[in-house]
Amino acid sequence: MLNITVDNKKVPSLDTERSAGYWQNVLSRLVRDKVAMFAALVIFCLLIMAIFGQWITPADPYVGSIMKRLKPIGFEGYPLGTDELGRDMMSRLMVGARLSLFMGITPVLLAFAIGSTIGIVAGYAGGKLNSSIMRTIDVFYAFPSVLLAIALSGVLGTGITNSLISLTIVFIPPIARVAESVTTQIRSRDFVEAARASGANAFTIVRVHVLGNVLSPIFVYSTSLIAVSMILASGLSFLGLGVKPPEPEWGLMLNTLRTAIYVQPWIAALPGAMIFITSIAFNLLSDGLRSAMEIKN
DSSP states (O other), X not given: OOEEEETTEEEEOOSSOOOHHHHHHHHHHHHHOHHHHHHHHHHHHHHHHHHHHHHHOSSOTTOOOGGGTTOOTTBTTBTTOBOTTSOXXXXXXXXXXXXXXXXXXXXXXXXXXXXXXXXXXXXHHOHHHHHHHHHHHHHHTTSOHHHHHHHHHHHHOSSHHHHHHHHHHHHHHHHHHHHHHHHHHHHTSHHHHHXXXXXXXXXXXXXXXXXXXXXXXXXXXXHHHHHHHHHHHHHHHHTTSSOOTTSOOHHHHHHHHGGGTTTOHHHHHHHHHXXXXXXXXXXXXXXXXXXXXXXXX
């Protein structure tokens, strides 16, 4: 098993086309990884909360009362207290999972599709095309991801759509680099050379022989970016460049509750705790997937 390292993270690459037995071994190892399974359970619960949260919340997350503002955790009728406008924190955290996960997962999925295409084309074509594409990609590495996301959002303007565009642009370069590295390895394999010698065109070779070998390691690497995406998206909302009030979103909730940190610090910390838990869960699941794939046929 060969591995490549991108941004100090080992990404498993595939030496030969994967068989059904290989994937059974991967699944078996993943299921035996208790930490990864716990992380998957946490993510599953968060997804359920994001999908059905608006129907199972104990109160209306948009309706508050000034008379009940900043009530402590455990206050009667409000298990997690209330925010600065007297809205139920539990309800807002549950409904906020929808936007927070959407802002974290969607840019990575879009970057996965675009970056994989760019990287595979560059890796398979090689030569001057590879050099021109990858040198363009390298330009984006001159800027820290946080600074680049803030700069792009500032230029494009506030709002969910512009934040998604900004985050997608941020994640395309690392995914494209992984795709190019894996594709370059696969391009020189015997089965690809045999397909080329048989007269198959480039599109057929990429579709039949390359994609099946490169998409899995690219996907595993991409899952590790979801946690980063969530943190960046929350940061943009915290700075007022992302989701706008009164929509519940964990980063925006941190922003609106920052003035209450000296009055109800535990209430103000709840959105940050949700971001932390979700980020850790995605990171642990990504590590589990990477470890499970580091096996031979």
